[in-house]
Amino acid sequence: MYSDKLAVIGDKDIVLAFKAAGMDVFAASNASQAEEILKKQAKNYCVIFITEDLAVNMAETLDKYKRKAYPTVIPIPSSSGSTGLGMAGIKADVERAVGTDILFNKED
Amino acid sequence: MAERLNVNPTRMELRNLKRRLATAVKGHKMLKDKSDEMVRRFVELAKENRRLRREVEEELAEALRGFALARSCCEDYVIEEALAMPSKRIRVQADAGNVMSVVVPDMKIKEEEEGEAFPYSFAQVTAQLDESIATVTKLSAKLVQLAAVEKTCNMLAIEIEKNRRRVNALEYVMIPQTEETIRYITMKLDENERSATVRLMKVKNMIEDK
Numbered sequence: 211m212y213s214d215k216l217a218v219i220g221d222k223d224i225v226l227a228f229k230a231a232g233m234d235v236f237a238a239s240n241a242s243q244a245e246e247i248l249k250k251q252a253k254n255y256c257v258i259f260i261t262e263d264l265a266v267n268m269a270e271t272l273d274k275y276k277r278k279a280y281p282t283v284i285p286i287p288s289s290s291g292s293t294g295l296g297m298a299g300i301k302a303d304v305e306r307a308v309g310t311d312i313l314f315n316k317e318d
Numbered sequence: 319m320a321e322r323l324n325v326n327p328t329r330m331e332l333r334n335l336k337r338r339l340a341t342a343v344k345g346h347k348m349l350k351d352k353s354d355e356m357v358r359r360f361v362e363l364a365k366e367n368r369r370l371r372r373e374v375e376e377e378l379a380e381a382l383r384g385f386a387l388a389r390s391c392c393e394d395y396v397i398e399e400a401l402a403m404p405s406k407r408i409r410v411q412a413d414a415g416n417v418m419s420v421v422v423p424d425m426k427i428k429e430e431e432e433g434e435a436f437p438y439s440f441a442q443v444t445a446q447l448d449e450s451i452a453t454v455t456k457l458s459a460k461l462v463q464l465a466a467v468e469k470t471c472n473m474l475a476i477e478i479e480k481n482r483r484r485v486n487a488l489e490y491v492m493i494p495q496t497e498e499t500i501r502y503i504t505m506k507l508d509e510n511e512r513s514a515t516v517r518l519m520k521v522k523n524m525i526e527d528k
Binding site: 223224226259287306 | 360361368371372374379389406408412421422423425450455458461462464465466468476
């Protein structure tokens, strides 16, 4: 019923690492390229990972994919380490659901 | 003061409104309960999400740093050639789960017969590459888990927000308006009754005076 494949969209130097692990990879050097790939491939994969350096400029597009169960589009850190985008996403979710960040504001 | 609904002050309308008020109050209570339960589950999931993400981010960043290093040690084409034909594929068992009647993704890595872990010969590339690829492979199960949890959190947050709007609409608009209209109709009907009584008394007096 749903696709059973994983995909990674990211910088071409990075995505090769995922290719060896058995995922399908798409190289994109900027956000608009990544958006295009995402739009084309959304139906073919159940999870699409996007590196944070690209995802940071695609907030609107990513928002669209949050409403349906599949495909799941998730930001992952790139080689330069985490930019905190993923954590910010969780924080935004909590704020959306509870009204204020009651869970995580004590730490970090 | 809530605004009154634009209806005729009749008994039939009153009866309809009373019924509607009862439904609204019951619905409001149920939606509020639903909201409480969703928030409870959401908080659990959000904590899980955060834990997973922290682990994945740390390990993945480490692995990718190693990968970048390995790339810089060799010629580009050597690495590209080494990884051009992956020896195995990851398959995911993707189903639809259900959290408080929100359809959420439910994903698991399918067990698959082990292919070669490394699709290249060790003679060509550095050991860092082995290590980073081994880590990424190991991490893929966790990545899929993170994806499922994070998506569930996303969808639950959206649903909670929607549900809260419904609860508020009932609590602050629908219920007060209906109550106000019921009060208005009751008063109007009582007033009519009183005026009818007075009129009858007056008529009776006039007949007796004759």
